[in-house]
């Protein structure tokens with residue numbers, strides 16, 4: 526399973542976005558409403574990678590517009606970063622979930638390794654168009670997609686890391702991994718988890734200064 530054959534070699538972000546609508550690179554398109562592609566200006570210096578769209582993103586067709594997106598917006602604000610100038614995307618572009626009773630919120634399922642690898646050509650293609658100077662990796666799934674299965678966010682969060690060569694980036698680009706904003710919502714101590722997220726993001730604010 527791979528998205529590779531659906532990814533156009535030529536063209537900009539809009540061509541990618543259009544082509545991604547028709548992706549059948551793994552089975553996740555079947556139960557999802559639509560492909561949720563990345564969003565943001567083509568000249569963004571910061572590229573943010575989440576896991577996969579949630580219930581609300583699946584319906585609206587845009588990344589991080591649900592509860593996790595609200596946490597993320599607040600965290601960017603607190604870290605002095607402007608989301609409007611970032612390109613925000615996900616490691617996996619379709620919503621994986623268990624079906625729910627009508628009117629109920631569908632239950633998110635973590636994408637598995639095959640799906641992460643299948644969808645990675647889209648992420649690689651987004652990097653090739655944006656060539657970011659800074660990269661934010663949100664949570665374990667995004668980290669697996671970019672840094673491999675052995676990477677541990679709990680250990681490596683908040684460190685300034687290099688961007689793996691497979692992902693095109695500006696010279697001396699910096700990558701920082703941190704917890705996923707939905708982990709803040711699940712944490713016993715939400716304030717502490719939120720502060721940890723902001724502190725990790727500040728690594729980029731400091732680097733940009």
Ligand code: URA
Pocket residue numbers: 575576577578579582587588589590591593594615707
């Ligand atoms: N969680 C993600 O990882 N991405 C989204 O777009 C929404 C929730």
Ligand code: SF4
Pocket residue numbers: 527528545548549550551552553554560617618619640643644645647
């Ligand atoms: Fe294609 Fe990714 Fe959707 Fe799978 S999850 S169908 S690889 S866009």
